[in-house]
Amino acid sequence: EPGPDHEVDVLVVGSGAGAMTAALRAAHAGASVLIVEKAAVYGGTSATSGGGLWIPGNHLMADCGIEDSDADAMQYMAQLVGEDAPAANVRAFVTQGKRMLRWLTEHSHVAYQAMSYYADYYQHLPGAKTGARSIDPLPYHAGVLGRDFHDMQAPHIQTRVLGMIGYSNSEGAILLSKSPGWFKLLCKLTIGYFLDLPWRLRSRRSRRLTMGNALIGRLRRSLLDRRVSIWLRAPVKRLITDAAGAVVGVEIERDGARRTIRATRGVILGSGGFEHNQALRTRYLPQPTQTHWSAASPGNTGDLLIEGQRLGAATRLLDEAWWGPTMHVRGEDRARMLFTERSMPGAIVVNKKGARFFNESVAYTTAVQAMYAAGNLPAYLIFDARYAREYPFGPLLPGGMHLNWLQLRHIRRELLTTAPSLAALATRLGIDADGLAAGVARFNGFAVSGKDEDFQRGENPYDLLYGDARVQPNPCLAPLAEAPFHALEIHPGDIGTKGGLATNEHAQVLHVNGRPIAGLYAVGNVAASVTGRYYPGAGATLGPAMTFGFLAAEHACRDL
Ligand code: FAD
Numbered sequence: 001e002p003g004p005d006h007e008v009d010v011l012v013v014g015s016g017a018g019a020m021t022a023a024l025r026a027a028h029a030g031a032s033v034l035i036v037e038k039a040a041v042y043g044g045t046s047a048t049s050g051g052g053l054w055i056p057g058n059h060l061m062a063d064c065g066i067e068d069s070d071a072d073a074m075q076y077m078a079q080l081v082g083e084d085a086p087a088a089n090v091r092a093f094v095t096q097g098k099r100m101l102r103w104l105t106e107h108s109h110v111a112y113q114a115m116s117y118y119a120d121y122y123q124h125l126p127g128a129k130t131g132a133r134s135i136d137p138l139p140y141h142a143g144v145l146g147r148d149f150h151d152m153q154a155p156h157i158q159t160r161v162l163g164m165i166g167y168s169n170s171e172g173a174i175l176l177s178k179s180p181g182w183f184k185l186l187c188k189l190t191i192g193y194f195l196d197l198p199w200r201l202r203s204r205r206s207r208r209l210t211m212g213n214a215l216i217g218r219l220r221r222s223l224l225d226r227r228v229s230i231w232l233r234a235p236v237k238r239l240i241t242d243a244a245g246a247v248v249g250v251e252i253e254r255d256g257a258r259r260t261i262r263a264t265r266g267v268i269l270g271s272g273g274f275e276h277n278q279a280l281r282t283r284y285l286p287q288p289t290q291t292h293w294s295a296a297s298p299g300n301t302g303d304l305l306i307e308g309q310r311l312g313a314a315t316r317l318l319d320e321a322w323w324g325p326t327m328h329v330r331g332e333d334r335a336r337m338l339f340t341e342r343s344m345p346g347a348i349v350v351n352k353k354g355a356r357f358f359n360e361s362v363a364y365t366t367a368v369q370a371m372y373a374a375g376n377l378p379a380y381l382i383f384d385a386r387y388a389r390e391y392p393f394g395p396l397l398p399g400g401m402h403l404n405w406l407q408l409r410h411i412r413r414e415l416l417t418t419a420p421s422l423a424a425l426a427t428r429l430g431i432d433a434d435g436l437a438a439g440v441a442r443f444n445g446f447a448v449s450g451k452d453e454d455f456q457r458g459e460n461p462y463d464l465l466y467g468d469a470r471v472q473p474n475p476c477l478a479p480l481a482e483a484p485f486h487a488l489e490i491h492p493g494d495i496g497t498k499g500g501l502a503t504n505e506h507a508q509v510l511h512v513n514g515r516p517i518a519g520l521y522a523v524g525n526v527a528a529s530v531t532g533r534y535y536p537g538a539g540a541t542l543g544p545a546m547t548f549g550f551l552a553a554e555h556a557c558r559d560l
Helices: 017-028 044-048 070-081 087-107 142-151 169-176 182-195 211-225 278-284 303-310 364-374 385-390 405-415 422-429 433-449 461-465 542-556
Strands: 006-013 033-036 112-114 134-137 229-231 236-241 247-254 257-269 321-327 347-350 379-383 416-419 485-497 508-510 516-522
Touching: 006 017, 006 247, 006 542, 017 033, 017 044, 017 087, 017 211, 017 257, 017 542, 044 211, 070 087, 087 542, 134 211, 142 211, 169 182, 236 257, 236 303, 247 516, 257 542, 303 516, 321 364, 347 433, 364 485, 405 416, 416 422, 422 433, 422 485, 516 542
Parallel strands: 006 033, 006 257, 033 229, 257 516
Antiparallel strands: 112 134, 236 247, 247 257, 321 485, 347 379, 379 485, 416 485, 508 516
């Protein structure tokens, strides 16, 4: 073995939100900490996300008058998780997530507001809340990051108006549903963007950080305050163990050479899922599945999952993902999620029989679960001319506009199928025309009465989140009546895989023999999710990732 080039107390692998929270907590405890990141930028998928956290019982809930308790949260979680995650882990998340948030609020630049309108995803379950367990990062100014701003992963293109102007989740909710004041808000954001003149002359990137960029920016500033370094372009290639099997360091590749880093207190893995590893997707996930259907960070290829397995780690839920229907635009390095398009009035999703098969307004994971369960893939999102005129759709602005003419042509030619009638549309797609005609006629009747008798779309607070407040009697239902009609093939994609290394309530990785592997922790999507096979509410990937990052650091530094 080559001798150690470098020694720290805690070595953190990856620079998503869970990893950074771990690094921050360990540094605060007095440990020397280093983050090593494979990509040329820090932040991972976390930086490209909405930055929302799902934290039951969080201290911001009281601001909106929504009460919560550990008992309510445990009841809700227990129904979703069943035997799919250890009860001790669920309890740790429910009781410690709120402590993590309060700690960050008091000891870092991380700042959040509650989303009182953002309902839990399974409203029919006892213990669900109508809002405020999901919280939204407050925008942040990139200027305080200095040169480090240039090294941050840019936001996902789908979270910017015209691919440029960012908005917070709370602002996005107003813009998308065209709630009162939406146009004024759009003008304010646009003017603010263009008035940042010194920066506009240099870059299209906005310095007003929102969503995942706000979270990662706030975490990075907090780490800079504690002088924690991030080594970019430094992928971990191997975990190093001692004679007793404890993890004592890692081997990385940097500047073309292998280097060893010794970690005296532990290695915390926050290296993301295996979204962009086709071999692992083919081995573990339901089929069909493709890497380019994933909206996650391209560097996430399951490297440390494979390393953990080599050391004998147990795994769970490898067939699961944080699912979401996606589309892929040629030239983009990751897919775009259809978070809202399915739900806005005037669109439906059908299978090859031309039939609807689920409530299109459900949350994204449920949507893909319905796609796989129904079979008959691919599925198509069908909408009419009124819808195209009114709402943004994938990369297209309302009215089907796009600033980039080449991309617009590509989208029109290769992604969208358009026809003057539903019958012609069905023929072009090669799906059952009679089925489509009957399905649309039935749906149009529901739109008039305001009642979806087949799938109850628009009948709970979550569905209404992405409806058009101006459309009545049901903001999620409008007839598909105006030609031309459009169709988009949608894929069973994801925003991250959620199966991984089995961990305990301290985020210690467990060996197949049931005992923790000393010195090894895993948080975020490299670890098996505490939420089992479901997605309890907005922020349920990052909330647990950060909670277990926090707990891993406390465990590694427990005697400091
Ligand atoms: P990441 O944030 O991807 O971090 C992993 C990092 O590890 C990457 O930077 C990667 O390069 C690095 N890495 C990989 N391999 C190695 C290696 N060998 N050595 C060193 N480094 C390595 N979730 C929410 O909870 N709330 C939301 O609001 C939300 N919105 C989303 C919106 C979009 C558009 C998308 C795409 C996702 C969203 N998600 C959201 C999902 C969420 O972003 C991910 O589940 C989460 O970021 C995963 O965190 P992670 O730390 O596991 O991985």
